[in-house]
Amino acid sequence: MTDRKHEDNGVSGISNDLIADFNPPKAPKRNKYAFACAILASMTSILLGYDIGVMSGAQKYIQRDFGCTDGQIEILVGILNLYSLVGSAAAGRTSDWIGRRYTIVFAGAIFFIGAILMGFATNYAFLMVGRFVAGVGVGYALMIAPVYTAEVSPASARGFLTSFPEVFINAGIMFGYVSNYAFSKLPLHLGWRFMLGIGAIPSIILAVGVLGMPESPRWLVMQGRLGDAKIVLDKTSDSLEESKLRLADIKKAAGIPEDCNDEFVQVTKHSHGEGIWKELLIHPTPTVRHILMAALGIHFFQQASGIDAVVLYSPRIFEKAGIVKDTPQLLATIAVGFVKTTFILVATFLLDKIGRRPLLLSSIAGMIVSLMSLGIALTIIDNSDHKITWAIALCIATILSYVAFFSIGMGPITWVYSSEIFPLRLRAQGCSMGVVVNRVTSGVISMTFLTLYEKITIGGAFFLFAAVAAVACMFFYTLYPETQGMNLEEVEQVFGTFFRWRSRQAELDRKKEAEMLVNSKSQS
Template sequence: MAGLNAEKDVNPSSQPSAEKTLADFDPQKKPKRNKFAFACAILASMTSILLGYDIGVMSGAAIYIKKNLQISDTQVEILAGTLNIYSLVGSAAAGRTSDWIGRRYTIVMAGGIFFVGALLMGFATNYAFLMVGRFVAGVGVGYALMIAPVYTAEVSPASSRGFLTSFPEVFINAGILLGYVSNFAFSKLPANLSWRFMLGIGAIPSVFLAMMVLAMPESPRWLVLQGRLGDAKRVLDKTSDSKEESQARLADIKEAAGIPQECNDDVVQMTKKSHGEGVWRELLLHPTPSVRHILVCAIGIHFFQQASGIDAVVLYSPRIFEKAGIKSDTDKLLATVAVGFVKTIFILVATFLLDRIGRRPLLLSSVAGMVFSLATLGFSLTIIDHSHERLTWAVALCIAMVLLYVATFSIGMGPITWVYSSEIFPLRLRAQGASMGVAVNRVTSGVISTTFISLYKGITIGGAFFLFAAIAAVAWTFFFTCLPETQGRTLEDMEILFGHFIKWRSALKEAKLKDANAKAKANANGAETQSKAQIQLPTSSVAITSA
């Protein structure tokens, strides 16, 4: 009896051990969204409102600036589009600044610079004064565009990085909508006051944004590069889904930064601080095959995002609706509010799909929708242009295609550009690599927005959109051929996907095969551990019974 009772006592104690061993290899549940990382991403990404507001508000303000200051269409083009060129200064400087003073204080700088620019534009007395304000605001926009996605990518856990890194695009769209609403709200004021209120009111949110950002922690990856391992660990503990993930992320960052794993917060003096020295040499002069592939993908996706005409549609939507047959200024501004609303709704949809569907499927379906809508918009505008009477169906089709275009852009091409380019660069190259992508983005946007009126006067407005449709078709081919899927990969594990250009699929298969082999080996070890536990069980029972 004693032996039987002892055996009963032993079996239950050993069973949980075996069950635990098996449970270790069960599929893990999707972790809950990290609220602290979510809050950090929200605060950092809100700086992107600055660009969106400026794009949206200038589309309507230009109508009243032209009337009040008596400027030409060419001057309107320069006024509207050169902010994107000026933002090059900010995006180029932001890479080095963020490596020097940190990601967080760079975001504060972006808000401060834009504040000054908005005030200068609001109080401008002539065209030259207005252009000075545009330059200052453009520098602030460049800082914000580069740093927000980089900070968000570095602070986000892998499980929700796509969702969180899409927030800058969400807030760009929110800013555009606010700009459109501001246009409509101030449109009833006299012409000499309306555009000043439209532009100057942008100074208010920039102050609050700069103050709120001070409550954020610094990027853990930047902290590691400065040798502040203890601070980095504390941030990672807060922004990771689990303690184990926090430890793994810290180990990966150390490895990427070239810091020995045995270094910790007690031996910080052993680590080498980095302020971005030698990065341009690694990016441009002597890049590895993987870095070269990454650079081509980052520059390519930024170029095609703007070359497919999004700023032409958003910035000149009142003119497009005028060409479609809407004559009243109020009706045109009201139609642009609808554009901003649709754009914002669909970017919100995209944020929830990025980590579920993946980057490639969303991007390719988005660009395919853009090709269709741009071609159909070109067709409808051409029909209207050659008709001597009002064609209601063509006007309705034109408006529907503008809305479809901004919807398909926002569900993929818009957010994925910022997500993808901020997550694929290696740690040391990330800030300045991302700034190169933003620079290309702003140059292309500047060229499109400063030449659109001249372009449609030269090849007709329908021809301009046929051209954008052709560029979008080339973009689809480039994305399908060269861009690998990055969903679920850690930032330190990206380089394995790159370096083969059009042959990236074979490299991905090899990586998946290695992962499968590693899991199979882990399962085999687990099964062996379980078998040993079952063999040891009767032995212990016999020993107790004999006793």
């Protein structure tokens, strides 16, 4: 009986092993601690979103109150993007110096001061000073939120969590649109001041909330604080085994021996990132050059395809389409914000299931069709001497479809992709460069859109954006590897072959399969 029992157990054990081999492992549960950290860090992006949304409506009332020209309004609206370069340029060094967490607090404090200054502005020059201060805060926030989130996230949920900054940008835009509508009935000299000044409230909430976050484990390792980094990794990983692997990868990237298990070690530091810029710009390896092309390219095309023109000037676009009254314009603008926010939420759940490339390519293809259709509709309206209802409806529908396609791919993937492809030693400065390109391109588009559509017609402006999006589609298809599910330290291995990245990715996949087979045999 005993022998029979042991025999049955042996057969049962073999059967269970076979079943385990054929059944894929279950997806890990969502890490709630990493989720909370990503939420708090990404709240910094509300600051940019609110400013974009609120300026779309406030600009009309500022122009009426101060008697500004269209040129002054273009500068007022778009200059924050250029001012943010100051914050972005300083954020990489600041975050390496005082840590990711306190850099986020610093960003919120700067934006708070800027919002107060804008709310109390008595003339155009005073308002520009407030825009400068707020812009510096936005630059800090834009750089640090995706970097921190990528560094604290487990690989299984990195796409989901690092898309949060874009979610909160959209939430901020939505709040800005609602603020426009809520304060539009106030007296002219008060309405726009409330619209801008109330932006100080999110920055206070942000500064308090962020103090409860842990520091980035990668930054802790760079400081030699291995014990603290291990504690954070244990909390933010899907398992203790993954935590150990992540710590080993980070130690390797930071130049710390793998067998070093001290709580604190001395790490050789390059003062203020010395040598990093040389490695990025002067003597980049093929891998770094490919990563730079991908990161800077996606930031450029995100803005050059016209998203800020639509979001910042949607009331004017609706006016050109035939919606002339303030209240219907603002309500239509709120619809844009609602659609944009809804689809970004959809995208967050698809990033780690579908992958970066399929969403990015689908997104840009939909944007091309929407921009072409919008250009056609606006051209027909522009050349007609009477109201064409179907063309107005087509304008509204294509604007909504454009922001929907943007939000489901191009919007979140830009921040996810650029924050995960840089090696650890280059990540802060590399992401700073991406933000610089993003903000410069956005600034150029937002500061020239009114002039552009006066020169080549409003329909022609959107045909131009469609052409840029078509170039972007080819660029993404040929140069962008898939990074879904890879550890941050593994991602750079698929770069460096440029147009031949597919063969490199296939080689890595074969290597992984071989390693899994060897491990399976050794376990059995």
